[in-house]
Amino acid sequence: MTIENTLSIIKPDATRRNLTGSINAKFEQAGLNIIAQKRLQLTKDMAQKFYEIHKDRPFFNDLVDFMISGPVVTQVLRGENAVKVNREVMGATNPKDAEKGTIRKEFAESIEANSVHGSDSLENAKCEISFFFAEIELIY
Ligand code: CMP
Numbered sequence: 001m002t003i004e005n006t007l008s009i010i011k012p013d014a015t016r017r018n019l020t021g022s023i024n025a026k027f028e029q030a031g032l033n034i035i036a037q038k039r040l041q042l043t044k045d046m047a048q049k050f051y052e053i054h055k056d057r058p059f060f061n062d063l064v065d066f067m068i069s070g071p072v073v074t075q076v077l078r079g080e081n082a083v084k085v086n087r088e089v090m091g092a093t094n095p096k097d098a099e100k101g102t103i104r105k106e107f108a109e110s111i112e113a114n115s116v117h118g119s120d121s122l123e124n125a126k127c128e129i130s131f132f133f134a135e136i137e138l139i140y
Contacts, residue, residue, distance in 0.1 A: 003034070003137065004082040006119045008028040008093040012070035013113035015039070020073050023116060027077055030089045035109065035140040036133050042068050045114075050131060059077050066112050073080035074132040078140055081123055 010023055024034060041101025042050075047067040054060050077086055096122060098105035108114040119125035129138075 001080055003078065003080055004080040004122055004125065005076050005078045005129060006086050006122075006125040007117075007132065008077050008086060008119075010073040010075070011113065011115055011117065012066065012068075013109050014107060014115040014127070015071045015073060016059075017107075019107055023103055025050045025105065026089050027086070030085055031078075032077040032082055032085060033047060034075050034078040034138065035078045036137050037073060038073040038132070039071050039073045040132075041071055044068055050128070062112060076129055076133060076138055081120055083122050087120070090116050090118050096107075135140065 005106050008027070013021065014023060020039075022085055027034060044064060047064045048055070051060065051063055051067070054063065057063075079085060087104060090099030091104035091108075092105075093114060094111045095104045095108035096111075098108070104114050109114075119128050
């Protein structure tokens with residue numbers, strides 16, 4: 001049994017439509033515990049740094065603009081195989097490809113406004129969690 005922490009971001013398209021609670025219910029129904037959470041307005045600098053890995057992709061500037069277009073909710077989800085379980089609950093990046101019952105199938109508006117971000121590996125999860133949270137803020 002591997003208990004992991006992973007980073008989740010509820011994106012501006014979802015906070016704008018008041019979907020934070022509905023999305024959190026999906027995480028909790030999947031057995032993930034929300035052990036830290038904060039609502040933030042990202043700055044351009046923060047969004048560029050967070051998504052630095054995508055800086056050469058054609059969608060980078062639009063992605064950064066979208067991520068600063070309204071509040072986000074950053075959170076740490078904890079549970080058995082949390083990285084994988086969270087990615088299953090989120091569904092495919094493009095909502096057109098997402099499975100029924102997933103967050104992106106139910107809530108996402110487009111590949112860009114896709115409601116949630118989740119770490120794609122345990123290594124990245126550690127790095128992404130430390131981007132937003134101090135160790136002392138993770139309560140479990
Ligand atoms: P996310 O999991 O936050 O990681 C990078 C984000 O870039 C992704 O979700 C999408 O919201 C966004 N994005 C925009 N266009 C594309 C694209 N063509 N391919 C992949 N990701 C994209």
